[in-house]
Amino acid sequence: MSKPLVLATRRSPLAMCQAELVAGRIVEKTGQEVVLLPMLTTGDRQSQWSLEQSGGKGLFTKELEQALLDGRADLAVHSAKDMPTEMPDNLGLVAFLPREDPVDIFVCKEGVAQPKIIATGSPRRRAQATKLFPEAKWIELRGNVETRLRKISQGVEAEATLLAAAGLKRLKIDHFPGLSFRRLSLQEMVPAPGQGAIAVQARVGHSQEYDKINDGQTENAVKIERAVLNAFGGGCQVALGANYCGSTDQLSFFHEKCGIKSLRIAGRAQTDWMDELTGWTKNK
Numbered sequence: 001m002s003k004p005l006v007l008a009t010r011r012s013p014l015a016m017c018q019a020e021l022v023a024g025r026i027v028e029k030t031g032q033e034v035v036l037l038p039m040l041t042t043g044d045r046q047s048q049w050s051l052e053q054s055g056g057k058g059l060f061t062k063e064l065e066q067a068l069l070d071g072r073a074d075l076a077v078h079s080a081k082d083m084p085t086e087m088p089d090n091l092g093l094v095a096f097l098p099r100e101d102p103v104d105i106f107v108c109k110e111g112v113a114q115p116k117i118i119a120t121g122s123p124r125r126r127a128q129a130t131k132l133f134p135e136a137k138w139i140e141l142r143g144n145v146e147t148r149l150r151k152i153s154q155g156v157e158a159e160a161t162l163l164a165a166a167g168l169k170r171l172k173i174d175h176f177p178g179l180s181f182r183r184l185s186l187q188e189m190v191p192a193p194g195q196g197a198i199a200v201q202a203r204v205g206h207s208q209e210y211d212k213i214n215d216g217q218t219e220n221a222v223k224i225e226r227a228v229l230n231a232f233g234g235g236c237q238v239a240l241g242a243n244y245c246g247s248t249d250q251l252s253f254f255h256e257k258c259g260i261k262s263l264r265i266a267g268r269a270q271t272d273w274m275d276e277l278t279g280w281t282k283n284k
Contacts, residue, residue, distance in 0.1 A: 004033040008064045008073035011038040029212040076201040080194030085230040094207040095200040095214035100166035102196030106182045108160040119158035123239040153178035166196035190241030190254035193225035257281045
């Protein structure tokens, strides 16, 4: 009997939920037993750090990657939007689960039409939401999803925040006492590259072993979005949004120099449509 696969994951409730989804899919598609290896990352330990000021890159992935490199884990589970475009040479993304709703949710204290203080550590969210709430002040609010919701409902530090729809759905949170939830369209806010997708990372040379759990449509979309991220530099602390919908062939794009744009890319060389994106950011 083969040994169980060891799956490295962060310890947060959302990360554990995502790891359970991956483990369940592996069991369903391959019959292979899976055990979880919950870990604390630098980003988890340094809960008082400003992610924007500390750079954000690798803060939630490095320890999981090290577990892969030293053989303590066979796989690591990540939110695809947290993954830097650069990773150790002998590691790669080998599978993606079917994508959840990629958009953002605006969460606001009930009865507040125009929040004075909005909490987010994401330059992308802040840059786009400033157009919706030009008078608001911005603060960074750390903590897991339920902690942030509770703080907003109390209204002490901030009256509103922005969260990924996918995380809320996976945690089965569609309401919270004292709060209202509003789904933001792609015309209002373009998500982060990879948002809503769960990525599975492994050592190079093992990708074919996980073909059965991979969702090709999600993989294609995330690869396109990560190509945009790579071209314009950075990780989750860049004011950049990219979302590709294969069913409509629509690439939605946000850059602080051009705002929200969209284009179709089917049948076009990547260099062609990437040049169009670059042109938008230079013509402002």
